[in-house]
Amino acid sequence: MKTRRLKPRTLVGAVAVIxxxxxxxxxxxxxxxxxxxxxxxRVMMGADTTYPKxxxxxxxxxxxxxxxxxxxxxxxxxxxxxxEELTAIQTSVISGQGPDVYAIGTTFTxxxxxxxxxxxxxxxxxxxxxxxxxxxxxxxxxxxxxxxxQIGIPFASRPFVMAVNDELLERAGITEPPTTWDQLxxxxxxxxxxxxxxMAIAYAxxxxxxxxxxxxxxxxxxxxxDGTTAEIDTTAVEQAYRxxxxxxxxxxxxxxxxxxxxxxxxxxxxxxxxxxxxPMTTTTSLNSLQGSKVDGKYSYALLPTVPPGATERPADGxxxxxxxxxxxxxVADYGTKQDLSFAFVRQVSAPAAQERYFxxxxxxxxxxxxxxxxxxxxxxxxxxxxxxxxxxxTAFTGAWSDIQLSLVDVVVQSIPxxxxxxxxxxxxxxxxxxxxxxxxxxxxxxxNGGL
Numbered sequence: 001m002k003t004r005r006l007k008p009r010t011l012v013g014a015v016a017v018i019x020x021x022x023x024x025x026x027x028x029x030x031x032x033x034x035x036x037x038x039x040x041x042r043v044m045m046g047a048d049t050t051y052p053k054x055x056x057x058x059x060x061x062x063x064x065x066x067x068x069x070x071x072x073x074x075x076x077x078x079x080x081x082x083x084e085e086l087t088a089i090q091t092s093v094i095s096g097q098g099p100d101v102y103a104i105g106t107t108f109t110x111x112x113x114x115x116x117x118x119x120x121x122x123x124x125x126x127x128x129x130x131x132x133x134x135x136x137x138x139x140x141x142x143x144x145x146x147x148x149x150q151i152g153i154p155f156a157s158r159p160f161v162m163a164v165n166d167e168l169l170e171r172a173g174i175t176e177p178p179t180t181w182d183q184l185x186x187x188x189x190x191x192x193x194x195x196x197x198x199m200a201i202a203y204a205x206x207x208x209x210x211x212x213x214x215x216x217x218x219x220x221x222x223x224x225x226d227g228t229t230a231e232i233d234t235t236a237v238e239q240a241y242r243x244x245x246x247x248x249x250x251x252x253x254x255x256x257x258x259x260x261x262x263x264x265x266x267x268x269x270x271x272x273x274x275x276x277x278x279p280m281t282t283t284t285s286l287n288s289l290q291g292s293k294v295d296g297k298y299s300y301a302l303l304p305t306v307p308p309g310a311t312e313r314p315a316d317g318x319x320x321x322x323x324x325x326x327x328x329x330x331v332a333d334y335g336t337k338q339d340l341s342f343a344f345v346r347q348v349s350a351p352a353a354q355e356r357y358f359x360x361x362x363x364x365x366x367x368x369x370x371x372x373x374x375x376x377x378x379x380x381x382x383x384x385x386x387x388x389x390x391x392x393x394t395a396f397t398g399a400w401s402d403i404q405l406s407l408v409d410v411v412v413q414s415i416p417x418x419x420x421x422x423x424x425x426x427x428x429x430x431x432x433x434x435x436x437x438x439x440x441x442x443x444x445x446x447x448n449g450g451l
Contacts, residue, residue, distance in 0.1 A: 040073045041066070041340045044088060044099035046327075047078040050264050050284060054360040061356075062348065070343050081206045082408070086111065086401050093117040096334045100341045103327045105207075106142045107394045107404055109152040113144055114398025114446070118151040118330040119338060120144075125331075128342035129153060130349055139366040141324050142393040152328030153345055154366035156357065159387035160211060160303060160322040163270055163278040163285055167297045168196060172276075177301035181216055181243060181308045184277065188253035191276035198253035200275035201244075202266040203411060203418065208280050209244070210407035211323060216240035218392060220307035221316035225395035225403065228443050232407070233436035236307065238428060241410060243308040245423045259418045270294065279303060282325070283384055286362035300383045302390070321390035326366065364388070399442040406435040 048055040063074040077099055079085040085108060092098025093115045104112060112118055119125060121143075126132040132140075135154045144150030164177055172191045178184040188198025202208050217224055220236035231237070248254040255274075258266060267285055270278035271292035278285070280303070289295060305319045306312055313319065329348075331341040347353060351373070354365035358374050364384065365371040375385055394400055410431045417423040 038337070039071070040075050041101065041337060041344055042075045042077060042099040043101045043103070043344065044077040044079065045103040046085065046105070047080045048361070049080075049262075050267070051287065051361055054287075058357065058360050062353075066344060066347060069347065070340060072340055074344070082108075082401070082405060083206075086405075089115065089117075092332065092334070098332065098334075100332050100335050100337045101344055102330050102332070103155055104152075104330060106152070106324055106326050106328055108401050109142050109144075109328050109330070110394075110396045111398050111401040112330050113149075113151050113396075117333050119333050119341075121150050121153065125342065128339075129345040134349065134368060135366050136368045136371055138324075138388060138391070139326065141391075142396065143328060145396050151330050153330070153349070155327045155329045155348065156361075156363040157326040157366050157371075157388060158282040158284065158363055159384050159391055160215075160280050160282055160325060161300045161384050161387050162303055163281050163289070164299050164301050165191075165270070165273065165276045165294055165297060166299055167294075168273075168276040179302075179304055180306035180311060181219075181304045182306075182310075184279070184304050185243070185247065185251055185253065188247070188277060189251060192253045195274065197255050197269075197275050198277060199247060200266040200269040200278045201247060201254045201258050202261045202263045203248065203259045204415065205262045205266075206408060208263055209411040210404055211280055212244050213237060213240040213407055213410075214323060214394070215303060215305075215320055216243065216307050218318040218320035219305050219313055220310075221314055221318065223318070223395065224407075225397060225400070225439075225443070228397075228447050230403065230436055230439035230443055232403075232439055233429075233432045238432060239308050241423075241428055241432070244411075245414065245418060245428075248418060249422055256419075259415060264288075270298075273297075283358075283362040283364055283381065287360075299380065302383055302387055305390075318392060319390055320392040321387045322392075324391040324393040326363070397443065397446065399439070399446045402442045403439045406438045410435055 059076050066072065066074055079088050085104060089102065089112055139154035139157055140150065143152035143154065162177065168191045174187050174190060178187050192198040214224060217236045217240050222231055222234055222236040224231055248256060248259060255269065266278060267281065267288055269275050271289055271294060273293040289298060302321050305321055307317060329345050331338060331345070349367055351367050351370040354367040354370035355373060357363060358365055365374055375381060413431055414423045414427070417427055
C-alpha cells in the first residue's frame with residue numbers, strides 16, 4: 001500500500017473547513033503522543049462513559065491481538081463531545097499530523113470527507129480491510145457521497161428505538177406502542193404518576209437532543225438541508241422543538257431533573273423502573289438493563305414516524321425511524337502508517353471481533369455474517385434491526401457537523417428557560433432564526449470554498 005500525502009488543493013479545503021467551524025467550536029481533544037513512531041498506531045475513539053470498564057477491557061484485548069499479528073502497539077486517544085470530535089479532526093488536518101485511525105460518528109463522515117484528509121477507499125483499500133462485501137449494504141449508506149467515493153468503513157451500527165416498560169404500559173391499559181409523536185405524548189401522560197414518569201429524556205446530552213428534532217422534521221417532510229439551502233427556521237422544526245420542550249414543561253411527563261441529565265442518567269431512570277418510555281436509545285442500553293429492575297419487563301419498539309400534530313404521515317413525509325447511526329472508521333491520508341491502519345481495521349471488522357464488540361457494548365455488527373448471527377441469537381432485537389432498515393442518512397454535506405451543533409445549541413440556550421418552566425414562542429423562534437443564519441452561512445462558505 002503506497003503512502004499518501006495531502007495535496008495542496010486538499011490542504012486548502014481543510015483550511016476552509018476549519019475556518020467555517022472555528023467560530024462555533026471551543027472544544028479541546030486529547031491528541032498527543034506517538035508522533036512518527038513507526039511501531040505505534042494512534043487510534044482515536046469516543047470516550048465511553050456508560051461502559052468505561054468494558055471499554056478498557058476491549059482496548060487491552062484489541063491491542064494485545066494487534067501486537068501479536070503486527071508487532072506494533074496501539075495508543076488510544078479519546079474525544080468526549082461532538083465539539084471535541086470535530087476539533088480533533090480539524091487540528092489533525094491543518095497540522096498534517098495526529099491519529100492514524102479515527103472512529104467517528106456517521107454524521108461526522110461528510111465533514112471528514114470534505115477535508116480530503118482521509119483515504120478514499122478503492123479496490124486495493126477494501127481488499128486490505130477484508131473486502132467491501134463483508135459489510136451490510138445499509139451500513140455503507142453514509143460512507144461517502146457515492147458508492148465510488150467513500151472514506152467511511154462501517155464499524156458499529158446503532159439504530160435508534162424506544163425502550164418500553166411493558167409492565168407500566170399494561171398497568172395503564174396501553175396494549176401497543178405509539179406510532180405517532182402525539183400518541184407517545186398521550187401514552188406518557190397516561191403512565192406518569194405514583195413516582196414514575198412517562199419518559200426518560202436527557203436534555204443536557206451533547207448527542208441526543210438534535211436527533212428528536214431531526215426525526216420529527218423528517219416525518220413532516222423537512223430534511224433540514226435541501227441541497228445548499230438550510231431549512232431550520234420552519235414550522236415543522238419549530239413544532240418539533242416545541243414538542244420536545246413541552247414534555248418537561250407543559251406536559252409534565254419528564255422528571256424536571258432531566259433538564260440537567262446526560263444519556264446515562266436517563267437510562268438509569270428507565271432501568272430503575274421509574275419511566276415508561278426511554279426514546280432515542282440503542283442496543284447500547286442492553287447491558288445496563290440486564291439485571292436491572294426492568295429486566296424481563298421491557299421491550300424495544302420503533303420510534304414514531306408520524307410528525308407532531310398529525311395522525312398520519314403527510315404525502316411528502318419520510319418514514320425515518322432513525323438516523324443512519326453508528327461509527328465509521330476513517331484512515332488518515334496525512335500519515336505514513338496506512339498499512340498498519342488497514343491491518344487494525346481488518347482485525348476489528350472480522351466476524352468474531354464484531355460479535356465481541358456487541359457482547360461488551362451492545363452495538364450491532366456492521367459485518368454481515370456477524371450481524372446475522374447476533375440477530376438469530378437475539379430475536380428480541382427485531383425492532384432494532386427493523387429500525388436499521390428504515391434508517392435515513394443525514395445530509396451528506398461538509399457543513400453538517402456545524403448544522404448538527406447548531407441544532408443542539410438551540411437546546412443548550414433553552415436550558416435556563418426550561419428550568420424556569422417555559423420556553424416561550426418568541427425565544428424559540430429567535431433561536432431558530434439564529435440557527436438558520438449560522439447553518440446557511442456554513443453552507444454558503446462550503447459552496448464558495450468548493451468543498
